[in-house]
Amino acid sequence: MNILVTGGAGFIGSNFVRLMLNKYPDYKIVNYDKLTYAGNLENLKDVEENPNYVFEKGDICDAQMVREMLKKHQIQVIVNFAAETHVDRSIHDPAIFTHTNVYGTQTLLDAARQNGIERYIQISTDEVYGSLGETGFFTEKTHLSPNSPYAASKGGADLLVKAYYETYGLNVNITRCSNNYGCYHFPEKLIPLMITNALDNLPLPVYGDGSNVRDWLHVSDHVSAIDSVLHHGKPGEIYNIGGQNERTNLSIVEMIVGKLNKPKSLIKFVKDRVGHDRRYAIDPAKIERELGWAPKYTFEQGLEETIKWYVENESWWRRIKSGAYLEYYVKQYGEALHG
Numbered sequence: 001m002n003i004l005v006t007g008g009a010g011f012i013g014s015n016f017v018r019l020m021l022n023k024y025p026d027y028k029i030v031n032y033d034k035l036t037y038a039g040n041l042e043n044l045k046d047v048e049e050n051p052n053y054v055f056e057k058g059d060i061c062d063a064q065m066v067r068e069m070l071k072k073h074q075i076q077v078i079v080n081f082a083a084e085t086h087v088d089r090s091i092h093d094p095a096i097f098t099h100t101n102v103y104g105t106q107t108l109l110d111a112a113r114q115n116g117i118e119r120y121i122q123i124s125t126d127e128v129y130g131s132l133g134e135t136g137f138f139t140e141k142t143h144l145s146p147n148s149p150y151a152a153s154k155g156g157a158d159l160l161v162k163a164y165y166e167t168y169g170l171n172v173n174i175t176r177c178s179n180n181y182g183c184y185h186f187p188e189k190l191i192p193l194m195i196t197n198a199l200d201n202l203p204l205p206v207y208g209d210g211s212n213v214r215d216w217l218h219v220s221d222h223v224s225a226i227d228s229v230l231h232h233g234k235p236g237e238i239y240n241i242g243g244q245n246e247r248t249n250l251s252i253v254e255m256i257v258g259k260l261n262k263p264k265s266l267i268k269f270v271k272d273r274v275g276h277d278r279r280y281a282i283d284p285a286k287i288e289r290e291l292g293w294a295p296k297y298t299f300e301q302g303l304e305e306t307i308k309w310y311v312e313n314e315s316w317w318r319r320i321k322s323g324a325y326l327e328y329y330v331k332q333y334g335e336a337l338h339g
Ligand SMILES: Cc1cn([C@H]2C[C@H](O)[C@@H](COP(=O)(O)OP(=O)(O)O[C@H]3O[C@H](C)C(=O)[C@H](O)[C@H]3O)O2)c(=O)[nH]c1=O
Pocket: 085, 086, 087, 088, 124, 125, 126, 127, 177, 178, 179, 180, 188, 189, 190, 191, 193, 205, 206, 207, 208, 210, 212, 213, 214, 249, 273
């Protein structure tokens, strides 16, 4: 199988590329990535010499280049991880989210249908469903009700994918995951931000009172679920992928502080995120029943391993945090943290 993995230099994409190369030695994996601030070829250093791996730098919004890629590498399957993903950034600068996530998806879909692509998998998010109260779960039938510009752009992309299935018969699947964590996670997201800040004895900014809830999924479990969808998913179907592991943000930060033997006084409650979704939680029944997939990691084991990875791979995150990202971070949180 020749697979075009878009956004393969990002966090989830790179974990998926590694799984494919290690598990399927006869597959060719083409990693097509624009290398935005969150794309990093260092994430794939260990597989870059693999003869079945090719990196191509490019944008999913560039229709001509996408078409060239499909022809040049005789692509049969597209798995689209490429996206702007950070909710806080989408609040400050929504346009790039619509452009990349919606228009970029449409560009891929058009190229797919015009070039006889056999399978198209859209990697989406449970945020398209909006926010839950204290009870209940998202299922694949839950109405889309996104709240942030990020979530709206992913919801828009999902609707296009569905439309290309209904209108053109393109063989698609949509996967919607809960919050991921694990190695190579860009340190703007809650868990890697808190680990790396704590290692540097920097403040740990918790939005609001820290009682918002997320359902945490280890990235290895996530990419194994995508593998199941790729090989056994039914045409046109949506599959939710969750960790069955709900935690409040504050409890996570406290676990990290505890595991790193840092003082709780590092925790700083800061202004809440605008339109902050209260709770996400996924009902895993469909993917368990139809594809026999369930997460393997316990959160304790996954967090332990993740913390260890950041301790042992300081050079990876140190470079990121000392560059342009630091400027963004200070601009956004500086006042709240030091004022
Ligand atoms: C960065 C940060 C976050 N938070 C809170 C905000 C959230 O309630 C929770 C997780 O935030 P984060 O930005 O890491 O992730 P979400 O906004 O839940 O969204 C993430 O999970 C979904 C599925 C995707 O699809 C997104 O792409 C992904 O970014 O921690 C804080 O309290 N402080 C902080 O400094």
